[in-house]
Amino acid sequence: MRRYGKHTDEDDIRTRPGRRNTRPRTNIRPKHEDAAEGLVLTVDRGRLTCLVEDRVVMAMKARELGRKAAVVGDRVAIVGDLTGKKDSLARIVRIEERTSVLRRTADDDDPFERVVVANADQLAVVTALADPEPRPRLIDRCLVAAYAGGLEPLLVLTKSDLAPPDKLLELYGHLDIPYVVTSREELQNGTAVARVREQLDGKITAFVGHSGVGKTTLVNSLVPEEQRRTTGHVNAVTGRGRHTTTSALALPLSGSDGWVIDTPGLRSFGLHHVDPSQVIHAFPDLEPGTEGCPRACSHDEPDCALDAWVAEGHADPARLYSLRRLLATRERKEGD
Ligand SMILES: Nc1nc2c(ncn2[C@@H]2O[C@H](COP(=O)(O)OP(=O)(O)OP(=O)(O)O)[C@@H](O)[C@H]2O)c(=O)[nH]1
Ligand SMILES: [Mg+2]
Numbered sequence: 001m002r003r004y005g006k007h008t009d010e011d012d013i014r015t016r017p018g019r020r021n022t023r024p025r026t027n028i029r030p031k032h033e034d035a036a037e038g039l040v041l042t043v044d045r046g047r048l049t050c051l052v053e054d055r056v057v058m059a060m061k062a063r064e065l066g067r068k069a070a071v072v073g074d075r076v077a078i079v080g081d082l083t084g085k086k087d088s089l090a091r092i093v094r095i096e097e098r099t100s101v102l103r104r105t106a107d108d109d110d111p112f113e114r115v116v117v118a119n120a121d122q123l124a125v126v127t128a129l130a131d132p133e134p135r136p137r138l139i140d141r142c143l144v145a146a147y148a149g150g151l152e153p154l155l156v157l158t159k160s161d162l163a164p165p166d167k168l169l170e171l172y173g174h175l176d177i178p179y180v181v182t183s184r185e186e187l188q189n190g191t192a193v194a195r196v197r198e199q200l201d202g203k204i205t206a207f208v209g210h211s212g213v214g215k216t217t218l219v220n221s222l223v224p225e226e227q228r229r230t231t232g233h234v235n236a237v238t239g240r241g242r243h244t245t246t247s248a249l250a251l252p253l254s255g256s257d258g259w260v261i262d263t264p265g266l267r268s269f270g271l272h273h274v275d276p277s278q279v280i281h282a283f284p285d286l287e288p289g290t291e292g293c294p295r296a297c298s299h300d301e302p303d304c305a306l307d308a309w310v311a312e313g314h315a316d317p318a319r320l321y322s323l324r325r326l327l328a329t330r331e332r333k334e335g336d
């Protein structure tokens, strides 16, 4: 599995320079030196499904973790019954350092941060071209969270059988962000699957977006049935008989060391945790225009150079409008 073995005992026993090996090794090694490495696949009411070597192991967190919570994508140190047999329960004793963290808050004024996934390389922002109507606001917010959390963005525009992608591509197509367009037919005949796979191989990709945009449909066509069986997909049937995903789930991509992570639909994507000065990074088409800005410009003030720059035709005014709206809601601390 990728990236395993990165946090070896060597990392943990490093002491002050020049003092190495001056103390008996056993005193400075972590308590659970025999712990196995696990990958959190899904979390359900305190029960964590982890992959340990090639076994699916149920675990709960050990008391010593305190308030730290492991999330999908976390690499963990795990001890106890690792057989993966029915009713066995192992313990997670350590959460390894994360390489990326996708965070969100319920609203911009909600200080309570939720970690959606850990260690993902890529954030696939899934938007339906119709049913539900695309909402660029959520795309922009997801892009902000991706840059803030250390994930590369990917745009996935679904349901092109229902509406053309032209309008969205006008806004996002020329950015330096890869995108793929999919339709029901292309998912069924495999052409869309191949196109999406090109963007996923070798990476850990988290799929996010509004409820009903087709995240699970896409993930299911990427991951064949027998791979999915092991973890048991957590879907709830809603009032209207629709299946909606209720918890995040990591699935391996066959023939690649990549993973896909399906997540529950988002209603909003609060950015309380993101410093407003970072928001501009999610607008790479506008960023060059900030060169003429006063120092520490908020890009939402009268002296901001972006107005003149956009008026000169360097970027789409709709994008500047989006940036300003996002900055304004961050300031007024409104939800989306
Ligand atoms: N027409 C059309 N419908 C699609 C397409 N992809 C998915 N759907 C339908 O859209 C509905 C919602 O799909 P899901 O995959 O459950 O959506 P989701 O994003 O996982 O939704 P949540 O789990 O609630 O977040 C289902 O009825 C799918 O059959 C597509 O390309 N075209
Ligand atoms: Mg779903």
Ligand SMILES: [Zn+2]
Binding pocket: 290, 293, 294, 297, 298, 299, 300, 303, 304, 305, 306
């Ligand atoms: Zn500015």
